[in-house]
Amino acid sequence: MACMKLGSKNDAFQRKGQAWFCTTGLPSDITVEVGEMSFHLHKFPLLSRSAVLEKLIAEAEEGENGTVVTLDDLPGGSKTFELVAKFCYGVKLELTAANVVFLRCAAEHLEMTEDYGEGNLIHQTETFLNQVALKSWKDSLRALQSCDDIVSFADQLQITKRCVESLAVKANTDPNLFGWPVIERGGPMQSPGGSVLWNGISTGAIPKNSSSDWWYDDASTLSFHLYKRLISAMDARGMRAEIVSGSIAYYAKRYLPGLNRRQGSNDAGSRVGPSCLTSPPSEEEQKLLVEEIEQLLPVQKGLVSAKFLFGLLRTAMILRADPNCISHLEKRVGMQLDQANLEDLLIPNFSHSMETLYNVDCVERILEHFLAMDQAAGDASPCSIDDGQLMGSPSITPITMVAKLIDGYLAEVAPDINLKLPKFQALAAAVPEFARPLDDGLYRAIDIYLKSHPWLSESEREQLCRLMDCQKLSLEACTHAAQNERLPLRIIVQVLFFEQLQLRNSIAGCFLVSENLDGSRQLRGNMGGSNEGGWATAVRENQVLKVGMDSMRMRVSELEKECSTMRQEIENLGRVKGSSAWGNVSKKFGLGLKLKSQMCSAQEESVSNQSNGVSGKAEKVKAKRGKLKKNV
Structure with missing residues (x-):
């Protein structure tokens, strides 16, 4: 910390308890009381430097203990007046960033101007403040910290403002432009060979790079x-x-x-x-x-x-x-x-x-704020839906990320038995439908809620499950939902239907890719491609196609078994005519049973055709592979 030395005489002050005495050999003729501390001093050194003290001494009455002067509201209190008294006596003292603000305010309060001696305290403190303290980040900060105790006095003299402005300028400037150690807060200098100057002398070191948050x-x-105030100035x-x-x-x-x-x-x-x-x-x-x-x-x-x-x-x-x-x-x-x-x-x-x-x-209020902001910004871009299929897949946008986040939150709070169904539904429904490319996360949250709330009625379960779109469930989610006993029967039937629909589209897509591969292979052969490279490519494609077809056959077999089981259950229900159970079932699902039977028949026929198609395609691929091998 920079400092400036004032005075030349040796320290002649001695403290005894709550009193200070000047040991110059002359008897004290005045007592200055500052707070709880008493200073036994001499009149002439004080009145020769301060207009206020001169006036108080002139007005004071002589008592049994001599002249007594009381200083009320002196900035800095007794500690600051101790330094003021030493300055009046010419005793050595150091002016630093830690005490200059107190001394500057006290000097102003006591009117220690140049009219009462050249180089008086106001001039000395003002010079040090402007030419030394405010030139350094560390000293400016220390001076500003000292303003906290006497902020009203410091504000009157614009000291607080000057310290704040000094810090704001330095924080807004890259410290590397001035060389090390302008910040005066880091470790030792590094990397010899630089041209950094310290007090005009080359140190042979370069500064460390400083980031923009060095002053935090x-x-x-x-x-x-x-x-x-500092942030406002910056x-x-x-x-x-x-x-x-x-x-x-x-x-x-x-x-x-x-x-x-x-x-x-x-x-x-x-x-x-x-x-x-x-x-x-x-x-x-x-x-x-x-x-x-x-x-x-x-x-x-x-x-x-x-x-x-x-x-x-x-x-x-x-x-x-x-x-x-x-x-x-x-x-x-x-x-x-x-x-x-x-x-x-x-x-x-x-x-x-x-x-x-x-x-x-x-969380629901936070989501509402986000959706309002997203709508105002025009970021929403719903995907078009046609014939029950997603025609487009939304990119990872903020609203899709939020939808995934809310689905995860719903799954986390779903086990709370005190979470009411309307509140769960309200938060789940607040997310727009287009924001969810898949409803797997929502299905997981609904399943956890159903597991934690087994007392829900059938109608409440159906109402809850309507929050998700069965068309937007992945094959894995469909497989899980088809075997989930907690879901209503009507939802399971919908899941099975759309699962088969997705499977049929997947098979068709696989065949389309295979045909495109065959066409591109023929095109490469016509263009004079290498037979050895074509054969290696054909072998790899054949292996990939074989694995895909085996997987398709297994899945088709599983679906055939499920449809057969469902048809057997429907036939068993049909034999119980006239009973109360059949009456209730036919009343609730009469039309549904007929549709289920027709759907299973259609599905079996579709699966059979698809299986035949798979076999036909496989034979076609084998014939092409054989022809290619023969050519090789």
Whole structure:
């Protein structure tokens, strides 16, 4: 820390308890009381330097203990007046960034101008402040920190503003442009051979590269009202919003311990702040800080990580912050919901009036904010659907990522027995249909909910299952659903139908690929391609086709068995005519049984034709392979 020495005399002050004495050999003729401390001094050195002290001494009455003067509201108190007294006596003292603000304010308060001696305290402190302290990042920071205790006096003299402006300029400038060690906070200099200067002398070292967040830790040591002024000054000077937001996030992590519980080592947006404090703020102070941080953060999307925003929202709920603050944080989170992960969404329910383990209502509000923003931005691009088939597959867009995230969240909260069916349905239905390329995640969540809520009626189960589209289930999901006893019978029949439809399309696609391969192979042969290369390619294609056909045959055989079993069950039900069981079944599924029988017959015929087609195609491929082999 830079300093400036004042005075030349040896220290002639001695402290005894709560009193200071000047040991010059002359008896004291005045007592100056500052707070609880008494200074037994001499009149002439004081009145010759200060207009205020001259006036007080003239007005003071002589008492039994001599003249007594009381200084009320002196900036810096007794510690600062000790330095002022030494300056008046010409005793050696050091002017530093830590005491210059106190001395500058005290000198102004005591009117220690040039009219009372050349090089008086106002001039000395002002010179040191402008020419030394404000030229250095470290000294400017230390001077600003000292303003915290006498901010009203410092503001009157524009000291706080000058310190803030000095820091804002230095933080907004690449420190590598000035050479090491302009920052005065790093380790030893490295890499000999550079041209860095220190006090005009080449050190033979080059500076370490500094990132844009080098000042985060230093700025976080300021009290919040000074930190806020520093951030405002940086913003006014055009500092990039992402750098400012990173500093705010760093500051929040330092003074809100709850934010560090789930922060990863690679959290985007800022470095991880200190994990502990010597004296953590109280809950009330943390609550006020959360509300201030929310207002200070820029509103643009993506300036801080979604994880940080979720942590801030969770902390605000725990501390029971202002409802407007929580609402604004939910909107901020909604803007970046596509950047969140499942762990972020698992916000515990901190309200005693709500029975669910997780705050599902909060997630639903966040989703609504995201959908409103996505709709306003025009990012939604639903896929066209024709004849029960998806004609297009949406790319990975923010809304598809959010749909997958919400499906995962539904599966996570589904085991909660206190989660009511309407709330589960409302959150699942809030995601647009076009946002889900596949409904496998939604099916999984519905299955978990049905397993955890076995008391649901048949109508409630059907109502819940209508949330998913059986046409958008993968073959694996269809296979699982066809054997799932928790699903209503009507849903299982739909799943079986669409599963066969997908299988038929897959077989047709396989044959189409095979024909294209044969055509391209003939084209390569006509163009004079190598026979040896064509034979090797044919062998590989034949192996791939054989594996695919074997798999198709196994699946066709399984479907034939399922259709035969279903037909046998329908025939067994038909033999129970006149009984009450048949009456109930025919009443509920009379039309359905006829359709099922017809569907099974059609499916068996389709499967048989497809099997014959597969065999025919295989023979055709073998004939072509033989012809190619003969040519070779």
